[in-house]
Amino acid sequence: MKKLIAVLVATALTASTALADGLRTVTLDVTNMDCAVCPITVRKALEKVPGVTSAKVDFASKRAKVVFDPKKASVNALTNATADAGYPSHVMQVQ
Template sequence: MKKLIAVIIATALTSSAALAAGIHTVTLDVTNMDCAVCPITVRKALEKVPGVTSAKVDFATKRAEVVFDPAKASVDALTKATADAGYPSHIKQGQ
């Protein structure tokens, strides 16, 4: 019984570590946002990209924080999505 519990715990730890390693967060500087509604458009465009878990867009800083699975999405896909919506973006300097 103790061995079974040890195996279950080891499997759970390995699985959670693998899941955590598969998720990335990137901050994008977004241009052309000039009103309070613009972040909604940017967020919706980012959320449509397959692999995006969440997107938070801040009008005051003109930045988007995107959590995504790099096996399903790329930074290029994220910046293309914002550009296609009329809001070009690029990775925040220093990332």
Template sequence: MKKLIAVFVAMALTASTALAEGLRMVTLDVTNMDCAVCPITVRKALEKVPGVTSAKVNFASKRAQVVFDPKKASVDALTNATADAGYPSHVKQVP
């Protein structure tokens, strides 16, 4: 439980810094993750999208939080990247 809280605190700090720089954050619900290696695959797929500055994937919640430059990347590009890696996703939250 403490690890989960620490992860969410870290995500919140990353998000506030990124948003101050004109970046955008999106949370994706990711399907088909069924093992501990899946989040690594999803994270790597997201990080390959031009304009992505950070991607954090949580296996327990089946969510990915992505910070990106909206001038270089789009939400569609992010969801396409996860789907192409075998893990379809959809937007959970757009701040």
């Protein structure tokens, strides 16, 4: 229970920090991930996009949550980065 609360607090702090800094968060549905190494490849591809401050990729849900500066990066640049790495993606949600 304590771990769940800690995760929720960390998520809330990350989201509020992102909003305060003018950052945006996008959730991508990522296809073609079929092993435990795939999320690492996707995360590294996303982190190489200028303006990305964090990228978290979940293998089980096949989703990536990316925090980025919209002045430096676009959602299109993020989906292109995953596609170029061999993992096409599409937008699930933008905040």
